Amino acid sequence: MIVEAKHVVAGYGQRVLIRNLSFSIPAPAFVAVIGHNGAGKTTFFKAFQQQVAYQGQLLLQGHDLKSIANPASEGILSYLPQKNTVTFPIKVSDLVVMGLFRKKTFFENYTASDHQLAAAVLEDLQLSHLADHDFTTLSGGEQQLVWLAQLILQDASICLLDEPTQQLDVYYKSKVFRLLQDWVLTKSKTILCITHDLQNLLPLKGYLLNLSKPAPTLEVISPETVQENLLFLESGRQPVR
Numbered sequence: 001m002i003v004e005a006k007h008v009v010a011g012y013g014q015r016v017l018i019r020n021l022s023f024s025i026p027a028p029a030f031v032a033v034i035g036h037n038g039a040g041k042t043t044f045f046k047a048f049q050q051q052v053a054y055q056g057q058l059l060l061q062g063h064d065l066k067s068i069a070n071p072a073s074e075g076i077l078s079y080l081p082q083k084n085t086v087t088f089p090i091k092v093s094d095l096v097v098m099g100l101f102r103k104k105t106f107f108e109n110y111t112a113s114d115h116q117l118a119a120a121v122l123e124d125l126q127l128s129h130l131a132d133h134d135f136t137t138l139s140g141g142e143q144q145l146v147w148l149a150q151l152i153l154q155d156a157s158i159c160l161l162d163e164p165t166q167q168l169d170v171y172y173k174s175k176v177f178r179l180l181q182d183w184v185l186t187k188s189k190t191i192l193c194i195t196h197d198l199q200n201l202l203p204l205k206g207y208l209l210n211l212s213k214p215a216p217t218l219e220v221i222s223p224e225t226v227q228e229n230l231l232f233l234e235s236g237r238q239p240v241r
């Protein structure tokens with residue numbers, strides 16, 4: 001199994017958001033994590049980051065998450081948070097190249113070939129023109145793409161992406177979803193992606209995990225399941241727990 005959740009319960013104090021969640025992803029796959037605002041999607045990802053306490057078990061590649069000392073530096077898990085801020089001026093290319101951190105020792109500088117790798121990822125995302133710009137001056141969508149470029153360089157086996165297309169225009173939304181699909185198919189990555197862009201999921205192969213449902217399970221993405229989940233989400237929401 002690549003990712004497994006066994007009877008996971010998580011929340012904040014008395015407020016339980018994830019109730020007895022179990023699923024298994026046996027092979028590299030794209031999984032769209034969907035649900036109403038406040039359903040607990042980010043909370044679920046934070047459990048993987050050990051930023052939120054949980055009961056039950058989360059397993060990555062067959063190992064209990066709690067037994068893996070540092071899943072990021074071992075190249076097992078990468079995480080793109082919904083919001084990521086930088087408060088100091090930094091060149092886009094310098095921020096992207098930091099995605100190679102796990103191949104470096106603490107004080108080791110990035111080499112010309114590291115920068116070439118970063119430049120190639122920026123080119124794939126059609127962002128080469130921004131390479132020398134100060135990151136803090138970019139638009140919200142451009143910043144989101146730069147973080148994605150950095151995450152691509154991390155090259156982890158399992159990627160958790162929290163609304164990576166939230167601020168993107170229609171062109172980039174579909175480009176990013178195609179790119180994620182391509183990672184799964186050509187690089188055998190497993191992607192868990194929180195999204196509210198259900199229409200963009202239609203061309204994709206993978207699964208939906210709707211955390212607003214009373215007993216969420218993996219549902220194969222198809223026009224029927226996307227439509228059913230859309231109607232489910234549009235039809236109302238549970239009272240705030």
Ligand SMILES: Nc1ncnc2c1ncn2[C@@H]1O[C@H](COP(=O)(O)OP(=O)(O)OP(=O)(O)O)[C@@H](O)[C@H]1O
Nearest residue numbers: 012017035036037038039040041042043044082194
């Ligand atoms: N540190 C915290 N302490 C207490 N409650 C929190 C904390 N962080 C989040 N919450 C609450 O938990 C609920 C779930 O938050 P979460 O961010 O997981 O939702 P979400 O499904 O990702 O929503 P969205 O689609 O709006 O991003 C929210 O009501 C939020 O206010």
